[in-house]
Amino acid sequence: MAGQWLQWVRGVVTVHIRGGQPERLVNRALEGGLELSSIRWTSGGKLEFELSVGDFFRLRPFLKETGCRAHVVKREGMPFWLVRFEKRKFFAIGIGLFFVGIYLLSSLVWSIEVKGNVKLTEEQILTAAKKEGIFPMQWSFKLKDKDLLSKELVTDLPGTTWVGVEKKGTRIVIQVVESTEAEKAELQNPRHLVASNDAVITEIYTEKGRPVVKKNMKVKKGQTLISGTIGGGAYTQSVVAKGKVRGLVWYEFNVASPLTQEVKVYTGEKKTKWYAVIGSRALQVSGYGKNPFDTSENVVVEEQATWRGLKLPFGRLKKTIMEVRTDERELTEEEAKNNGMLQAKADVMLKAGNDAVILKEIVLHEKTDNGKVYMKVLFEVEQSIVEEMPLVQMQGE
Template identity: 50%
Template sequence: MKAPSFARLRGYVRTSLHGDNIEAFINAAALQQIRIWDIRRLPDDRAECYLLVSGYFRLRPLLKKTGCRIHVEQRSGFPFFIVRIRRRKFFVVGGILFLLGLYMLSSLVWSIEVTGNVRIATEEVLKQARQQGIYPFQWTFRLRDPDVVSKAMNTQIKGVSWIGIERNGTTIRIHVVESTLPENRELVNPRHLVAKTDGMITHIIAERGRPAVRQHSRVKKGDILISGQIGTEELPSTVAAKGEVRALVWHEYDVAVPLVTKRKVYTGKQKELRYVTAGDRRLQIAGYGGIPFDSYETIVKVKRLQWRHWVLPFGSQTEVLKEAHIISEERSEQEALLAGLQEARSDVLAKNGLDARIHEEKILHQKADNGKVVMKVLFEVEQSIAEELPIVPQAQPDPGGQDEKAAPPQARG
C-alpha cells in the first residue's frame, strides 16, 4: 500500500509489530480503514510498518483481539516537529532573535568610502552626504534613491562634474569626478636672468628676452645673461626673461679619506622579545632571560588591532635583538684616493643640480698623513648658472613740474 497524501503534514510513525497473529492484525486494521503501508516481514515473528498518527490511536482494540504488541520506532511529520519546538522554546526564541539581530545589523550602513577626489576634501563630501541622510549607522531602508542624492550633492559641492552613489551590502561608495579647471598661468614681474657664479658660457637659449652674452664668453657673478629690457630707446618695454644658460664652472674640494674604515657586521644570531600592549603600557610574554650578546642592534615592530577604520589601543610589540660587531678594514692609498674622488663627485653633482655634468677633474695636491689621504681636487662642471633678478622701474621725471621759488617778503612802509 502506498503512503497516503500529506502524510508528513498529518504526521506518521514507523512501528514494529510482535506476535503470532500479525497477518490477522493487519487484515483487521484494513477492515477498520486504518492506513498501513511499507509492511516488511522481519525474523522472530516481527514486522515493520508505517501508519498515520490518527490511525495509531485506533489500534488498541485490535491489539487486544489479536494478541499482538506494537512499539513506535520513529516519529515523523509536522505534529512531532511542533512538539519538539515547544520543548525547546528557549532555543527557538534565541535562534529567532539571532536571525532578527543579524538582519538588523545587515540593514545598517557601517562604512562610507569616498574615491576619486583630489582637490575636494573627503570631509566636505562626507558632510554633504550626511545632509542627504548618508552616514554611519543609518538604516539602509531609509536611504533615498541614489540618483536623487547624486543630483543634490552635485549642486552643493563646487568643483565636481559628477557624483555617483553605490551601495554594496553595508558599505556606501561615493565616486567623485572633479571638474577640469583651466591651467592657471603664472604671473611674473619683469626680470633679468643673471649669473649666480663665475663661469664660461657653453650654451644659451633665450625663450623670452634679449641675450646679453655669447657662447664661450666669460661672465662674473651678477652679470646679466638674458635681459628683460627689450624694444627701442623711443619705445622701451620690459618682460620676464626666460631661457636656459649653461656654463663651465670650477669647484675646488679638499678631501680627507681615512685608511682604516669601520663597518657593522651582523653575525646572524638574534633574540626576540614579545609584548602585549595596552595604550602606553606593555607586558612581556616571551623572550625572558638575559641578553646573550655584548653588542647588538634593536629592531622594534609594533602591531595594533584594527577594526575597519578604527585603530584600537591594544596590540603586540616585538623587539628583535640582532648581534652585531664593528670590524676595522685597512685599505691602500689608491683605494682611499678612489673613494675620496667618488665622494667628491657625488657631492659636487648633488650641490649643482641633477643636470650638472663633470667635464674634467684634476688632483692639485695629494699626500698621506696621520692615517689619512689628504688631497685637493679641481672639478670643471657644466651647470646652469641663471638666476632671477627683478627689474625695478625707475621714476620718470615730470617735464612740466618746476620747483616754485618762494616770493621775498615785502617791507612795510
Template identity: 60%
Template sequence: MKVTWLDSMRGAVTVRIRGGEVERFVNLAAAEGVRLLSLRRTSRGEAECEVTLRDFFRLRPLLRQTGCRVRVLRRHGLPFVLVKLNRRKFFALGMAFFIVGMYMLSSLVWSVEVRGNAVIPSERVLEAARREGIYPFQWSFRLKDADVLSKQLMAGLPGTAWIGVEKRGTKITIQIAESTVPEQRPLMNPRHLVATNDAVVTRIMADRGRPVVKENTRVKKGDVLISGILGDERNTETVVAEGVVRGLVWHEYDIVSPLIRKVKTYTGERRVQWYAVAFGRALQISGYGKAPFAKYETVRREERTIWRGIQLPFGRMKQSRLEIRYEERTVTEAEAKAEGLLQARADILAKAGPDAVIVGQNLLHEKADNGKVYMKVLFEVEQSIVEEWPLVHIQGE
C-alpha cells in the same frame, strides 16, 4: 493524492499499515474523511501512506475495527521542528542570534573607495561624503538614493564634472570625473635672467627676452644672461625674460672619509609578539615580557581579515624584535676614497639640480692621517646657471 506544502507545514507522518484487514481500513478511512495521502502497497498485507497530523489521531477507532496496526516511519513538518528546537533551546537561540548578526553586518557599509580623482585629494572627497552620511559602519538603509547623493557631492566638491555613487554589497565606490580647467599662469613682473655662479656658458636659448651672452663665454655671478629689455634707446619694452642657460661650474670639495666604519648587523635572534587587532586597537595575546636584547629593531606586519573581497576592520599583527649588533670594520684607503667621492658627487647633484651633469673631476690633494683619508677635489659640473632678477624700469619725468 500527494502531500502539499501546506500539509507539510501543519505536520505529517509517514506510516506503515499491516495486519488485519488493510483494504477494509482504507475504505473506512475514506468513508470517515481521513485522507491517506500517497497510498501505496509495499507487500502483501502491508501499505504505506502519508497522514496529516490532525488525521493521525483519528486512526485509532478504525484500527480497532479492522485489527490493523500502524507504525510511524518518518515525521516531518513545522510542529516537529519546533519540538526539536524546544529541546535545544540554546542552539536555537544561537542560530537566531547568528542570523540576526549576519543580517546586521550585511546592512553596514564596511568600506568607501574613491576612484578617478587626480587633482582633488581623496581625503577631501571622503570628508564631503561623510557630510552626506557616507562613511564606514553606516547603516545602508539610512543612505539616500544614489542619484541624490551624486548631486549633493557635486554641489560640495567644486571642480567635478560628474560624480557617481555605486553600492555593491557592503562597499561603496565613488567615481569622479574632474573638470578640465586651463592652467592659470601666475602674473609676473618684468625681469632679467642673471648668472648664479661664475661659469662658462655651454648653451643659451631665450624663449622670451634678448640674449646678452653667447656660448663659450665666461660669465661672473650676477651677470645678465637674458635681458628683459627689448628695443632701442627711443622705443623700449620690458618683458618677463624666459629661457634656458647652462654652463660649466667648478665646485671645490674638502672630503674626509674615515677608514674605520661602524656597521650594523643582525644576529638572527628574535622575539615575536602577536596582537589581535580590531577597529584600530591592538590587544597582545602572546610574547609577553621585555625583549632579552640590549639593542634591537622592531618590525611590525599587520594582516587584515578579508571576506568576499572586503577588508574587515579586524585581524592580527605580528611584531618582531630583531637583535642587532654594531661592529667596527676597517676599509682600505681606496675604498674610503671611492666612498668619499661618491658622497661628494651625490651632494653636488642634489644642490645643482636634477638636470646637472658632472663632466669631470680633478684630485688636487690627498693624504691619509689619524685613521682618515683627506682629499681636496675640483668637480666640473654642467648645470643651469640662471636665476630671476626683478627689472625696475624708471621713466624720466
C-alpha cells in the same frame, strides 16, 4: 556528476575484505546485483571496494557463503553526515551562528576613504556624507542608490563637479572631482637674466629678450646673459627676459672620509607578539612582557580575514621584535675614498640643481692620516646658470 550526487545521498562505505575467498565474493556479489566500485588490492594484501549503504547490508549472505569478513574503513554521504550532525548539533548551530555573524559584520560599513579632494577638507566631505546616511557602523543595505548619493553629495559640496560613491567590501570609497579655475597669469616685472656662477657657456636659448652672450664664451657671476631691454633709441622697450642658459661650472671640495664604518647586524634573537585585530583596534593575545633587547627593530605583518573575496573587518597582526647591534667595519682606503666621493657628488648636486650633470672629477690631492682619507676634489659640472635680476627703470622713462 548526477550519479555522484545520488551516490552521496544514498551513502557510500569503503570496506576491506579479510580471509575466505575474496575473488569469489566479488563475483557472487556482482552476480547478485550489488554495485561494487573502486575494486583494488591494498599494499597490505587486502581486497578493497566501495558500495552503497543498502548494498552493504545485502552483502552479508555472500560473506557467509565465501567465508569472508568485511571491515568498514570509510563512511561518506548524507546518512553519516546527518548522524554526525545529530551528535554535534550545538557545534553545527555555533557554525551557523558564526556564518550569520560574518554576514552581518560584512553588511556593515566599517570605514570611509576619501580620494581626490584638494581644496575641500576630508572633514567637510565626511560631514556631507553623514548627512546622506554614509557613516561607520551603518548597514550597507540602508544606503541610497549610488547615482542618487552622487547627485546629493555634489549639491552638498560646493566646488565639486562629480562625486562617486563605491562600496568595496566593508569600506566606502568617496571619489571627489573638484572644479578647476583657470590659473591667473603671474604678473612679472621686466628683468634681465644674469649668470649665477662663473662659467663657460655650453647652451643658450632665448625665448624673450636679447641674448648678449654666445656659446663657448666665459662669463662672470652677475654678468648679463639675456637682456630685458630690446630695441634702441625711442623704440627701446623693457620686457621679462626668458630663456635657457647652461654652462660649465667648477666646484672644489675638501673631503674627509673615515676608514671605519658602522653597520647594523641582526643577532638572530627575536620575540614575537600576536594581536587580534577588529576594525582599527588591536588586542594583544600572546608575547606579553617588555622588550628584552637593548636595541631592536620591529617587523609588523597584518593579515586581514577574507570571505568570498570580501575583506572582513577583522584579522590578526604579527609583530616581530628583532635584536640588532652596531658593529664597526674596517674599510680599505679605496672603499673610504669611494664613500667620500659619493658624499661629495651628493653635495655638488645639491648646489648645482637636479638637472646638473657631473662631467669630470679630478683628485687634486690625497692623503691618509688619523684614520681618515683626505682628498681635494675638483668637479666639472654642466648646469643651468640662469639667475633673475630686476630691470630698474629710471623715473620718466
